[in-house]
Amino acid sequence: MMLALARQIPAADQSTQAGLWEKSKFVGAEICGKTLGVIGCGNIGAIVASRAQGLKMKVIAFDPFLSKERAIALGVAKVDLETLLKKADIVTLHTPLNDKTRNILSRDALRACKKGVRIVNCARGGLVDEAALAEEIKSGHIAGAALDVFADEPAKNNPLFGLPGVVCTPHLGASTREAQENVAVQIAEQMSDYLMTGAISNAVNFPSVSAEDAPKLKPYIVLAEQLGSFAGQLTDSSIRKICLIYSGDVTELNTDPMTAAALAGVLSASLSDVNMVSAPTLAKTRGIEIEEVKRPTAHHIEREIKLTVVTDEWERSVSGTLGLSGEPRMVSVRDIAMDFAVTEHMLFVRNCDQPGLIGALGTLCGEAGLNIATLNLGREKPGGDAICVVALDAPVPDVVLDKITALSQVLRARRLLF
Secondary structure, eight states, rough: HHHOOOOHHHHHHHHHHTTOGGGGGOOOOOOOOOEEEEEOOSSSHHHHHHHHHHHTEEEEEOTTOOOOOHHHTTOOOOOOOHHHHHOEEEEEEOOSSTTTTSSEEEEEEEEHHHHHEEEEEOOOOSSBBHHHHHHHHHTTSSEEEEEEOSSSSSSSOTTTTTEEEEEEEEOTTTOOOHHHHHHHHHHHHHHHHHHOOOOOOOOOSSSOOTTTHEEEEEEHHHHHHOOOOOHHTTTOOOOOEEEEEEEEGGGGGGOOOHHHHHHHHHHTTOSSSSSSHHHHHHHHHHOOOOEEEEESSSSSSSSSEEEEEEEEEEEEEEEEEEESSSSSSEEEEEEEEEEEOOOEEEEEEEESSOTHHHHHHHHHHHHHTOOOOEEEEEEESTSEEEEEEEESOOOHHHHHHHHHHTTTTTEEEEEEEE
16 A cells, blocks of 8 residues: 555556556655654554565654564664654554544644655554545645545545545455465364364453353452553553562462453553453563562452553552452552442542642532542552542543643542443
């Protein structure tokens, strides 16, 4: 798609077959020596980066989960999105579609791009604001675009259709004989392994667990996933390491499913279609180090799982246990003692331990018609850093979240969804 776009191959083919021979009309652009901006440097993004390097392109990448070590191993320069848009001659997208990536190339992002940039999207429809992209192509700011995916498919009518410098295909990404044959062979081999030996590979919903252990593991798996989701939703920086410490009775169980669930929880905050099977592989491809520690003796409680996320800038932890009836409970956040259960809609607030916060927070929620189910507080020391975790009956609207963030005591406020 990059080559077809840069050399105007589809338009030149149509012109030539029409007998026009418009050689001077189709002056293209070199790929060699240009800067390719890869948005999303997971498995596919990394492969694209490698292919581009073979074409002697300079590759820069934006991916919150790409560690510095992994970037060095791939031979790419890790940059923020703003820098990528300013420097890239060609921008290619390789991210899933979720709330964080939807319209990642928005109208403002497209206008922030380097003049003459070319956009390639063979990942997911909805990553690019197609109407805005059409306008920027018409204005001459963007030289062209190649798209294999669209926000609405089948794409029968689209603002990009008919524009010069635009290449469109009907979602052909995996439509090769080789790809289809490989999938068929892999499925046959997996079924054969299962029928002949009982081996299960590439399960989509659960790792290997015996029937005896499953009931014991289930509440711990739920707890681990909640810990991961809680930490993941509070993490915006590139993750370098995830450490899981199992203490007390939990060390006597198979902790592999718990670790997989915790990783899935962390990664699901920014990636869609993540499950307990795919999460370890996704973490590995992003260069995230996974560490497990087992401590048979717990210091304060009979059993505990502590999850720590490590980035280049900071290290933060969240811990949990099972309550008397076996329900998951959080017992510390950022090593500040707390005690609460995860609910569907929550609000996390980090604040200075000063009077007036609870009243102001309650007033803002009350004015917005938000009912507070539970409110839990914890602090390092009087007057120091403090944390407030609120369970609500409905999600916090953006306007309310902005007002809470603006409170003088608040250092950070984040809406959580479980």
